[in-house]
Amino acid sequence: MxxxxxxxxxxxxxxxxxxxxxxxxxxxxxxxxxxxxxxxxxxxxxxxxxxxxxxxxxxxxxxxxxxxxxxxxxxxxxxxxxxxxxxxxxxxxxxxxxxxxxxxxxxxxxxxxxxxxxxxxxxxxxxxxxxxxxxxxxxxxxxxxxxxxxxxxxxxxxxxxxxxxxxxxxxxxxxxxxxxxxARVPALRPAPGDDAVAEVLRLLAAADRPVIVAGGGVRASGAGAELIALAEALGIPVATSANGKDTIPGTHPLSVGVVGSYSRESANRIVGRADLVCFVGTHTGGMTTHFWAVPPIGTPAIQIDIEPTHLGRNYPLRAAICADAKAALARLLALSVHSGRPDRSAWLAEVDAEQAAWRERYREVLTSDAVPIRPERICGELTAALPADAVVLADTGHAGMWMAQFYDVTDPGQDYLRSAGHLGWAFSAGIGAKCGAPDRPVVVFTGDAGLYYHLGEIETAARRGINLVTVVNNNHGGNQSKRGFDRAYGGQGSEQSRELWTYRDVDFARIAGEMGALGIRVDKPGDLAPALDRALSAGRPVVVDVHTDIDVVAPLPVS
The missing domain is CATH 3.40.50.970 (Thiamin diphosphate (ThDP)-binding fold, Pyr/PP domains)
Incomplete structure (x- = not known):
């Protein structure tokens, strides 16, 4: 040639x-x-x-x-x-x-x-x-x-x-x-050394209250099955970073939820009480650890990562494994048969009690019939409605907070993708995700503040027949900023300060229709389930415009 x-x-x-x-x-x-x-x-x-x-x-x-x-x-x-x-x-x-x-x-x-x-x-x-x-x-x-x-x-x-x-x-x-x-990730899978694996297993066996924190590296490695199998073999609860949320279903008995700043309260409490934390495939950055308060610096820690410079970067380590997450977890599982499973019934009972208390605390808002609609109710409906092969994308800000806390992955076949910090990412990323997985349902969760960034891409989805579903938490504002502006105004915002985080009440369902997509407006909680069912079966791009309560803000993280 x-x-x-x-x-x-x-x-x-x-x-x-x-x-x-x-x-x-x-x-x-x-x-x-x-x-x-x-x-x-x-x-x-x-x-x-x-x-x-x-x-x-x-x-x-x-x-x-x-x-x-x-x-x-x-x-x-x-x-x-x-x-x-x-x-x-x-x-x-x-x-x-x-x-x-x-x-x-x-x-x-x-x-x-x-x-x-x-x-x-x-x-x-x-x-x-x-x-x-x-x-x-x-x-x-x-x-x-x-x-x-x-x-x-x-x-x-x-x-x-x-x-x-x-x-x-x-x-x-x-x-x-x-x-x-x-042509795809991971291209290379560095294997762990058995000496390092044995030391990690020894430390895990000796701990009374160990926790695994799984990050995006577990997801990239495709190591969710190995993570779950190891946790079950050793009786260790698993928290995740926001990037690792789909590495273990939220409905699994050992899953405690997302930890850190965009987190579930019970996850932070459980990780905070651990006497050994095993980080797998996470940078141990500020969001995952709530600025290194969960767990506090000084907590005995283990880290497994493919990149050697990540090891010990933020937490002094008792042991480390530099390897691909899937290869490391598989080898830990294989050698764990020689270490036995300690009796962790007291620790797991404590974990279960914390989880049950969280569910009871938020049961009312997850099923609330209030009008305007509460965002927690949207997350609960998404948990119930999405198929086992769904791809879910969540924006940052309040969208990330609501989904990290109140949405549960229910099947290992589901993917959960979240913004690493850029508002407006989720809708455009959802279009790309649907291109990559055309035979799977792709559902985006964003707010009106997020959708405004790339609103014109509704036309792209309609023109190309890219049939994703976008659920908009439309409270005509960026109310994640409310607390910050209230503090700036001495603890109580003014009418003028509201102009810094509120918008017009816009009907995105109508805009979607003008651009060639299907728009569905939802004003009552009871209409959420049928709207999602209709959207998932529509065979065209859909914007589900859910009008919600601007005064409801996400719970703050605990440490």
């Missing part, structure tokens, strides 16, 4: 790595897009209304499939794309961003729209590189997939010469290079 274009190489490599969708704001890599249509028409080109939402769609696609999501934008939109990469960078999601770059002949000459964007990608990528010769397309794309999928996954950026990446029109003799082993 000789005399072909860079566009042909790129198109063939994307196909070779199993890419099924490219999310972009045109115009970028025009020739490549044409080659995709000619050579690989099964690869969909999803044109979005913003570069940031393209990054979020690629992120949602990556998280649900384990394959790198591809986002692209011309040079003038590159900074917007970089802003979108903050989310997959913080969440550890494999996204590959392709942007245009400056031409050597016009640098520093005030060319229209031209700015050096490359430095902006350094803080939000694992690798940030340029392609300035068509012969480098194969090795640079190969490297991008290797970096995105190996070790802790994360985003990569490649800047391609030309404001629209016109380098892809150049001819080259370079051949496509595809390494199928780096």
């Amino acid at each position: 000789s005399g072909h274009t860079g566009a042909e190489v790129v198109a063939d490599m994307l196909d070779g790595y199993g890419v099924t969708h490219v999310f972009l704001v045109p115009a970028i890599l025009r020739r490549t897009l044409a080659e995709l249509e000619r050579r690989h028409p099964h690869i969909a080109r999803v044109v979005t209304h913003g570069e940031k939402s393209a990054a979020y769609m690629a992120d949602g696609y990556a998280r649900v499939t384990g394959r790198p999501g591809i986002a692209a934008a011309q040079v003038v939109g590159a900074l917007n794309l970089a802003a979108g990469l903050r989310e997959p960078f913080l969440a550890g999601s494999p996204v590959i961003a392709l942007t245009g770059g400056r031409l050597p002949a016009t640098k520093f000459r005030q060319v229209y729209q031209e700015i050096d964007d490359l430095p902006a990608f350094d803080p939000v990528t694992k690798f940030n590189g340029t392609i300035d010769d068509a012969g480098r397309f194969p090795d640079m794309l190969r490297h991008a997939f290797r970096v995105a999928t190996s070790g802790p996954p994360g985003p990569v950026h490649l800047q391609i010469q030309g404001n629209e990446g016109q380098l892809d029109t150049a001819e080259t003799d370079a051949e496509p290079i595809v390494e199928p082993g780096f």
Whole structure:
């Protein structure tokens, strides 16, 4: 093969790595897009209304499939794309961003729209590189997939010469290079050493009140089954980070819920009382530990992580395993037969009592018939309504708080994806997730504040027939900010302070209908279940606009 274009190489490599969708704001890599249509028409080109939402769609696609999501934008939109990469960078999601770059002949000459964007990608990528010769397309794309999928996954950026990446029109003799082993996460599974495994088992056996805290690394590794089996074998309750919420169903007897700042009270109380905490696949960051108060620094700790620099970063450790989560948990389970199961009946009874007390405390609001509707009731209805193979995405802010506390994953086949901190992520990410899992129900939970960010993407979903369900907690405000502004105003907000976090009461169901989706407005709690049933069977994009009580705020975390 000789005399072909860079566009042909790129198109063939994307196909070779199993890419099924490219999310972009045109115009970028025009020739490549044409080659995709000619050579690989099964690869969909999803044109979005913003570069940031393209990054979020690629992120949602990556998280649900384990394959790198591809986002692209011309040079003038590159900074917007970089802003979108903050989310997959913080969440550890494999996204590959392709942007245009400056031409050597016009640098520093005030060319229209031209700015050096490359430095902006350094803080939000694992690798940030340029392609300035068509012969480098194969090795640079190969490297991008290797970096995105190996070790802790994360985003990569490649800047391609030309404001629209016109380098892809150049001819080259370079051949496509595809390494199928780096087409999905985890590409490599480092195995644990048996000495380290034995020491962890010894410490777990000696503890009276151990707890496992499972993070996003368990999810990325696909290690939920091994986590549950080990917890059952050793009689250890499991808390999760928000990223790890779907690693154990919330209905499992050993599941205590999400711990940290966006948490369930009972989870924080149980982890806070532990005499040994085993962190698996979590950075032990501020959100998961409520700023290192749950558990308090000094609590005996064990950590298992694929990245050696994460080990002991925030908690001094009694033991550590540097390995893939699935490989480590499987080996712990295999060797646990030699350590026996200690009698933890008293500890597990204490855990059960704490869980029962939490359920009793919030039973009334989870089933409340109040009008306006309480957000807890929405979460309870979602728990009851969603199928065993559902993909659920939750925005940050109050949406993340409500779902972390009051929504339960009910089946190991369900996926739960949450924003790592960017309001507005969930809706666009849900579009990408539905592209990656077209045969599964995809349900987004966001607020009106979150939906406003990328409202125009309703049209994208309708135009492309991307049939996700978006549930909007519509209280015409960003009332997570209420407490903060009340404090700023001396403890009691004023009428004027409310303008800093309240909006008009908008009918998103009607807007959805105008954009080509199905809009369902819900004003009464009793209408939630039939609305969700209708939405899940509609066969088109749906916005379920639930009008809720603006005065209801999420419970604060305990420590």
